[in-house]
Amino acid sequence: VRLPAHLTASGRSMLALLPTSQFRATYPGGGSTSLTRRTDAGPANLTELTALLKAERVQGFSTEHGAVTADYGSVAAAATNHLGLPVAAFAVTFRTDRLTSTGLSGLETHIAGLVQTAAHDLGRRLGAK
Secondary structure (H helix, E strand, O other): OOOOOOHHHHHHHHOOOHHHHHHHHOOOOOOOOOOOOOOOOOOOOOOHHHHHHHHHHHHHOOOOOOOOOOOOEEEEEEOOOOOOOOEEEEEEEEEEOOHHHHHHHHHHHHHHHHHHHHHHHHHHHHHOE
């Protein structure tokens, strides 16, 4: 399956680590430029995407809830190479329709730690600092 990077947690975890110039080359246009969506979830334009990526960069992982498929969510973290560029991402997708908001939060926190560790370990093997 091929999906737009801005819809998926794995894609956004990598987009969040791109240099600004590469991000702008990937998503040219102004902040109000509309983005492709599959559902009503996920960023609708570049302004929303930029704000989301900034927050995800700070937290060290990305999440999505229903942006790809209703009742499913994902958590992902990107690995970087020796240049600090994102080269891969680890993601876990799970059903959200059976979780309470408290259960979702706890599950995401647990998964975030796992994917961050995997991404860090791969990055270290690729020469990341």
